[in-house]
Amino acid sequence: xxxxxxxVDDEEDILMLLEATVGNDDRFQVxxxxxxxxxxxxxxREQPDLIFLDISMPGKDGYEVCQELRSRYAERPASVIMLTxxxxxxxxxxxxxxxxxxxxxxxxxxxxxxxxxxxLLGS
Amino acid sequence: MMGHLNExxxxxxxxxxxxxxxxxxxxxxxxFISPNVTRxxxxxxxxxxxxxxxxxxxxxxxxDRARVGGALREFLAGGKTYNVxxxxxxxxxxxxxxxxxxxxxYEAGGDIHADGLATDITDQRRAEDELRAVDAVAxxxxxxxxxxxxxxxxxxxxxxxxxxxxxxxxxxxPGANSLKSAHVSGHAGSFPAGESLLLEGTFSQxxxxxxxxxxxxxxxxxxxxxxSQRLLGDGLRSAIIVPILSKDIVIGTLLLLDQRPGxxxxxxxxxxxxxxxxxxxxxxxxxxxxxxxxxxxxxxLRNRELLALLDIARILxxxxxxxxxxxxxxxxxxxxxxxxxxxxRVPDETGEYLFMAHELGIGTWADSxxxxxxxxxxxxxxxxxxPVFVDDYAFHPMAQPTAVARGLRSAVALPxxxxxxxxxxxxxxxxxxxxxxxxxxxxxxxxxGSLGVMLENARLRDEVVLKDELERRTSSxxxxxxxxxxxxxxxxMGFSELLLNRELPGATRQRYLERLFRNSQRLAAxxxxxxxxxxxxxxxxxxxxxxxxxxxxxxxQLADIVAAPEKHEFRLDIQPNLPPVLADRExxxxxxxxxxxxxxxxxxxxxxxTISAAHEQTRDRVVVAxxxxxxxxxxxxxxLLFTAFHRIKRPETEKVAGTGLGLYIVKGLMELMGxxxxxxxxxxxxxxxxxxxxxxxxxxxxxx
Numbered sequence: 001x002x003x004x005x006x007x008v009d010d011e012e013d014i015l016m017l018l019e020a021t022v023g024n025d026d027r028f029q030v031x032x033x034x035x036x037x038x039x040x041x042x043x044x045r046e047q048p049d050l051i052f053l054d055i056s057m058p059g060k061d062g063y064e065v066c067q068e069l070r071s072r073y074a075e076r077p078a079s080v081i082m083l084t085x086x087x088x089x090x091x092x093x094x095x096x097x098x099x100x101x102x103x104x105x106x107x108x109x110x111x112x113x114x115x116x117x118x119x120l121l122g123s
Numbered sequence: 124m125m126g127h128l129n130e131x132x133x134x135x136x137x138x139x140x141x142x143x144x145x146x147x148x149x150x151x152x153x154x155f156i157s158p159n160v161t162r163x164x165x166x167x168x169x170x171x172x173x174x175x176x177x178x179x180x181x182x183x184x185x186x187d188r189a190r191v192g193g194a195l196r197e198f199l200a201g202g203k204t205y206n207v208x209x210x211x212x213x214x215x216x217x218x219x220x221x222x223x224x225x226x227x228x229y230e231a232g233g234d235i236h237a238d239g240l241a242t243d244i245t246d247q248r249r250a251e252d253e254l255r256a257v258d259a260v261a262x263x264x265x266x267x268x269x270x271x272x273x274x275x276x277x278x279x280x281x282x283x284x285x286x287x288x289x290x291x292x293x294x295x296x297p298g299a300n301s302l303k304s305a306h307v308s309g310h311a312g313s314f315p316a317g318e319s320l321l322l323e324g325t326f327s328q329x330x331x332x333x334x335x336x337x338x339x340x341x342x343x344x345x346x347x348x349x350x351s352q353r354l355l356g357d358g359l360r361s362a363i364i365v366p367i368l369s370k371d372i373v374i375g376t377l378l379l380l381d382q383r384p385g386x387x388x389x390x391x392x393x394x395x396x397x398x399x400x401x402x403x404x405x406x407x408x409x410x411x412x413x414x415x416x417x418x419x420x421x422x423x424l425r426n427r428e429l430l431a432l433l434d435i436a437r438i439l440x441x442x443x444x445x446x447x448x449x450x451x452x453x454x455x456x457x458x459x460x461x462x463x464x465x466x467x468r469v470p471d472e473t474g475e476y477l478f479m480a481h482e483l484g485i486g487t488w489a490d491s492x493x494x495x496x497x498x499x500x501x502x503x504x505x506x507x508x509x510p511v512f513v514d515d516y517a518f519h520p521m522a523q524p525t526a527v528a529r530g531l532r533s534a535v536a537l538p539x540x541x542x543x544x545x546x547x548x549x550x551x552x553x554x555x556x557x558x559x560x561x562x563x564x565x566x567x568x569x570x571x572g573s574l575g576v577m578l579e580n581a582r583l584r585d586e587v588v589l590k591d592e593l594e595r596r597t598s599s600x601x602x603x604x605x606x607x608x609x610x611x612x613x614x615x616m617g618f619s620e621l622l623l624n625r626e627l628p629g630a631t632r633q634r635y636l637e638r639l640f641r642n643s644q645r646l647a648a649x650x651x652x653x654x655x656x657x658x659x660x661x662x663x664x665x666x667x668x669x670x671x672x673x674x675x676x677x678x679x680q681l682a683d684i685v686a687a688p689e690k691h692e693f694r695l696d697i698q699p700n701l702p703p704v705l706a707d708r709e710x711x712x713x714x715x716x717x718x719x720x721x722x723x724x725x726x727x728x729x730x731x732x733t734i735s736a737a738h739e740q741t742r743d744r745v746v747v748a749x750x751x752x753x754x755x756x757x758x759x760x761x762x763l764l765f766t767a768f769h770r771i772k773r774p775e776t777e778k779v780a781g782t783g784l785g786l787y788i789v790k791g792l793m794e795l796m797g798x799x800x801x802x803x804x805x806x807x808x809x810x811x812x813x814x815x816x817x818x819x820x821x822x823x824x825x826x827x
Contacts, residue, residue, distance in 0.1 A: 017618060020631075021621065056606065085610065107609060107616045107617065110617050
């Protein structure tokens with residue numbers, strides 16, 4: 001059964017990159033969202049196993065979305081990985097506090113991303 | 124023998140009684156009058172025997188005649204007593220009060236006779252009158268703060284007591300060394316209203332020096348004093364001038380003039396001296412009163428000054444752009460002195476021109492174009508570092524024609540100084556000639572003085588705040604910049620890696636390569652913008668100005684755009700015979716590209732973008748407008764539009780790619796080239812971006 005992965009980012013090109021990285025792999029079903037609200041809606045509907053969440057987004061930022069996800073899906077919590085260009089230590093801490101499981105900085109290597117996916121979702 | 128006097132003894136007795144013994148017949152002729160009468164009236168008994176009527180009645184005070192005559196006749200006709208008091212003029216002209224009473228009435232030789240005694244009660248009477256007058260004056264002074272009333276009542280008393288045809292009370296102004304007329308009774312005459320105490324030959328100078336009363340019996344015989352002839356011309360013959368003393372200092376004079384010569388004597392002097400002492404209190408009171416009123420005025424003025432300064436300080440200490448604050452301060456200033464306009468001008472870097480330091484409010488038509496330092500009133504004040512006063516613009520050689528046209532008449536230009544430096548000029552103008560009274564000037568000078576210090580502080584503080592702000596912005600600028608860069612970098616690195624590591628079908632590979640290419644372009648654009656911004660902030664941007672044909676540049680830009688398939692329609696509306704503009708070709712193109720780009724980005728598909736250009740003669744510049752019918756910009760966002768990293772926060776525009784630096788850079792570039800950029804916009808209707816470029820004249824300098 002393919003694991004559902006939700007990618008959330010406001011940049012079109014990044015989403016395309018993420019999809020390109022994971023899309024052709026049968027192990028994973030790719031879901032895309034362009035902002036926080038869309039992400040929450042899809043998360044509710046599809047119950048993804050893993051969510052890659054960009055921090056700097058207009059409207060609801062990544063932290064907010066993460067908190068809401070955590071509070072809503074206590075039963076079957078998805079793993080949340082924060083994706084961001086922010087490099088400060090404070091950003092990491094904040095991500096942890098918001099409930100993220102891990103942290104991925106941009107620019108990232110697609111290969112490393114895939115490895116992470118495999119690691120987290122088993123295979 | 125005891126108890127008997129012989130005739131000789133009787134006569135001796137009668138001779139020596141101080142009273143005057145008299146005897147009259149029914150015709151009121153004197154049958155006897157004692158020699159003492161000479162002492163009282165100066166006339167001899169023989170005078171009276173010869174001329175009873177004239178001497179008795181003729182010399183009696185007209186107000187008393189009827190009464191006394193009536194009383195005497197009544198007595199002679201059989202009345203009980205005769206006891207009268209009346210005034211009679213002595214031979215020497217002075218007046219005497221007489222009390223005359225009957226002792227005996229009898230019949231002799233077929234006729235009624237009366238015997239009586241007359242006593243000189245002048246001194247008593249005078250004393251009573253004096254006392255009463257002094258009392259009355261004291262009362263007046265105590266009960267009345269209105270000095271004019273006091274003077275009037277005082278004059279009335281003096282007239283009653285001493286008499287005059289003209290009386291004048293004058294007070295001394297020590298500061299001005301002059302005498303001022305405070306009150307005049309009777310016909311004023313041609314005496315000057317005030318005179319300098321330094322003037323020789325005046326009564327007042329004499330009295331000032333001697334501190335004693337001066338009596339002039341006959342002005343016709345006077346050779347010493349200046350105004351005597353004039354007074355004679357007015358019909359006045361004698362004068363008495365009394366010093367009004369307070370603690371031994373002459374604070375004023377009392378001058379009495381009479382049409383008769385020799386009207387004033389020692390007696391009058393004595394009583395007037397006494398009265399003058401009284402009125403001195405009144406004069407002093409009135410002076411104190413005036414001082415107090417002046418002090419209160421001063422206080423009120425000072426209060427107004429302080430409040431005005433407080434207001435201004437408050438405005439300057441608030442946060443906000445210094446330019447706007449200056450505008451608010453100037454409006455305050457205009458209000459405080461009730462002037463039509465007040466504005467501040469500051470010099471440009473060359474020091475040759477004075478520019479408006481602030482926006483002008485709605486409703487003012489002041490000309491905001493720069494004023495030459497050598498050739499304007501404001502310029503004069505700036506150069507000299509001293510205030511310049513314009514009594515009437517209509518006659519001032521340096522007046523700006525626009526000022527006269529606006530109906531301004533009087534003005535004052537004040538330099539704003541901090542230490543020795545003149546920071547700028549405040550000009551305050553009014554539609555009324557002579558509007559700037561010494562009171563208002565004082566206020567303005569006070570304000571200008573403080574303004575210099577306050578402005579300097581505000582500027583320093585603003586600069587510090589600006590520095591902090593700048594530092595904050597710079598560090599966030601850096602983080603923003605790095606953030607911006609990472610996205611294209613991620614894409615570039617990511618797709619490159621995928622392309623390298625995977626076997627991909629041609630179509631996919633093509634797609635990835637396209638993405639790669641676009642993002643490297645984007646990266647390049649961001650890096651350029653960032654470099655521009657960093658150069659701008661370091662002040663290192665340079666513009667190479669040359670005359671350019673604007674039409675050509677616009678058309679070139681459009682050609683670039685239309686090359687890429689876009690769904691917009693572009694319309695050109697360029698004024699024919701547009702003069703060349705003075706600008707940097709590359710930078711101007713950059714500005715156009717950016718604005719056109721925005722117009723497209725924020726415009727719905729298929730919209731029309733209109734580019735127009737026209738020559739604005741009044742400011743000798745060309746204004747270009749780029750109008751779109753896109754999403755528009757809300758009013759509150761307009762102010763932030765040209766700041767760094769600002770992006771409009773609206774759902775429709777979130778997807779629009781951009782660094783948020785474009786307009787910030789556009790503004791910087793336009794200002795560098797001596798132009799301006801601004802926008803007019805309505806949400807959902809569209810925006811029109813304007814920029815202005817100076818026209819290209821050969822003798823304009825290059826900006827560095």
